[in-house]
Amino acid sequence: MLSMIKQQGAAADSRRGQALLLNISAGKGLQNVLKTNLGPRGTLKMLVGGGGDIKLTKDGKVLLHEMQIQHPTAALIARTATAQDDITGDGTTTNVITIGELLKQSERYLQENIHPRIIAEGFELAKDRCLAFLEEFKQSSHDTLDRELLISIAKTSLRTKLPAELADQLTEQVVDALLLIHKPEQPLDLFMVEIMTMQHRTDGHSSLIKGLVLDHGTRHPDMPKKLTNCFILTCNVSLEYEKTEVNANFLYKDHETRSRMIDGEHKLVAAKCRQIIELKNHVCDTPDKNFVVINQKGIDPICLDMLAKAGIMGLRRAKRRNMERLTLACGGTAMNSLEDLSPDCLGHADLVYEQTLGEEKYTFVEGVKNPFSCTVLIKGPTKHQIEQIKDALRDGLRAVKNTIEDKCVVPGGGAFQIAAYADLMKFKETITGRTKLGIQAFADALLVVPKTLAQNSGFDPMDTIIKLQEEYAKGHIVGLDIESGEPMDPVSEGIFDQYSVLKQVYRSSPIIASQLLLIDEIIKAGKGMRGSSVPEGQE
Structure with a gap:
């Protein structure tokens, strides 16, 4: 037993x-x-x-x-x-x-x-x-917005994900993007930095746009493709015939009744469009001033035609997040109704233009004053490289954000x-x-950690x-110099965790x-x- x-x-x-x-x-x-x-x-x-x-x-x-x-x-x-x-x-x-x-x-x-x-x-x-x-052990920093310190942090982060030459080039773009959107005594919102990708040229052509890049263009052939000194109206208003919220049916006796109902809808939408055109005529009192409409909802062909004839660039179905970025970058207010339209609700940009790349269209909004939103434009010859840079950029942005919020480095x-x-x-x-x-x-x-760093660098x-x-x-x-395998001072070399x-x-x-x-x-x-x-x- x-x-x-x-x-x-x-x-x-x-x-x-x-x-x-x-x-x-x-x-x-x-x-x-x-x-x-x-x-x-x-x-x-x-x-x-x-x-x-x-x-x-x-x-x-x-x-x-x-x-x-x-x-x-x-x-x-x-x-x-x-x-x-x-x-x-x-x-x-x-x-x-x-x-x-x-x-x-x-x-x-x-x-x-x-x-x-x-x-x-x-x-x-x-x-x-x-x-x-x-x-x-941490080293407190009285000025966490010190650009040189933030560049060191971003460089340390980016170099672990990308080749040194490319990482050094992107470092300043990451730091400048964060400093642009930083508001004193307010938490940093990284969503206000748009990361836009274009499969074009080489990875060395990536850049920081102090404004916004939208991944779509105009939908009318007669609309202007490039405007300077622009007033920008951002709105979330339907400028097209919409179906009802519930599954309702309209009953009509004959074809004439149906035609009158359709005409009534078109007149309602056209009246909204005319309100925008009237505002444009009011603020653009000289030929050098232009007008851009960026709408979160749809714009039907009739309204697009009316806007094109008035010389207005109209973009439809913009992303909701981009509407928020637009108001922070250009100023103005995002309008949910056209009843209270006034010059005070308009933003401003020095340059708005459309760029076509293959079958894709991009709209650039540049030359904005005191922007609190920006775009990092990633370019690269292949999809793999673009994705790699995109992942590294996100880590770099978080690294700089952490440093600003921690008020210290290691x-x-x-x-x-x-x-x-x-x-x-x-x-x-x-x-x-x-x-x-x-x-x-x-x-x-x-x-x-130091053992693995040494091993990956080819040292015992x-x-x-x-x-x-x-x-x-x-x-x-003392930290490890991965170039020589010898001890070095990480503070003087600008290497921080x-x-x-x-x-x-x-x-x-x-x-x-x-x-x-x-x-x-x-x-x-x-x-x-x-x-x-x-x-x-x-x-």
Whole structure:
């Protein structure tokens, strides 16, 4: 009987060990996939869709979103990392490789029969100490709108996603775009920076438009294609025959009644159009002044013809977000009714013109005064390059936004990880018992970032870490120079990490790693798991 109980206990231990090994191997597997992407010298991944679509990227978020991950533990880590990107806009790859390294370092102690709970307790202590050290290590900036500092932040972010030459060119465009839309004492709204793509010329022709680019043109051949000194009316008014909101039917006795109803509708729409033309005639009192109508709803052919004869450029079915951007860029008010039309509701732009590229038409609104909205126009010869630049630009914009909101920066190039490792080693000596093993595992896991940066740059990871630690022991803030493999001062080189990204990485990664270590069995659940977590009948 006793031998049977022993066998059952051994089987339970075996199952627990298998679940742990499964989780650890999943974490290490995902880490191995993403770690080669880290840093400016990281490699690209080619994603191939079911239909043969190809995407080249080194962006961790894009990879984790597009990859088909079957393993439940790997999927959990991927969701944690993509949540990191949703919150801070960066740090996805760092999060994945940190979780993988925490599990990898824990495996050493688990093989020596250290209980996972003890390691998890060490992680918790180390996490609190690491975040407290981050508060000391960060460098507060009294002027976070300092252009040189923001350029350094944007350059650090963009160079991890794009070739250095292209990243340096886009850096100023990213910073200038954010400074344009910044309003004192108000949160930054990145939606006010439109990212427009044109498959045209080379990636070096990308530019910042201090205005707006709309991805459609005029719908009448006689309308002007280029206007200067323009008054701009943005409106959300139907200038076409509309069906009723509900499924109503109109009954008529004969063809004449039907014709009168249609004529009545056309007269109503034409009257609205005449109100716009009257306003144009009122404000455009000299030949050098022009008028543009940008409408969120439709404009029928009769109204388009009336506007064209009056010399008005009319655009229909503009995006709702563009209506908001237009009023912020050009001034004026977006009108929902034409009853209260007045010159005060008009915006102004020095130049509005249409550009045709193949079968696509684009309308440029430029030369606006004090714009609080702008457009980054991305050009490139291929769809792959354009998508790559677009992903990098989004990360660059978020990086600059984070810096402005954090009011501080953190020296980059692995400087924080080297310094935090040294601090945790001192902290470990103040802790008694086996919990210090968890702190040691956390400290060792921190070094995965500088090690990976060195490895991806073609240098020996251990030699590099020893050099960095020796230099830090002399009292210098030290990061890795990926060109030479030698220690360098990241502050003087202008290499900075974002405080909010590091804070989120080292807050979330030990929590997920601890939870994975404490899983002793993986059980297949029923179909009802997708619903409420409250058992049926106990709502």
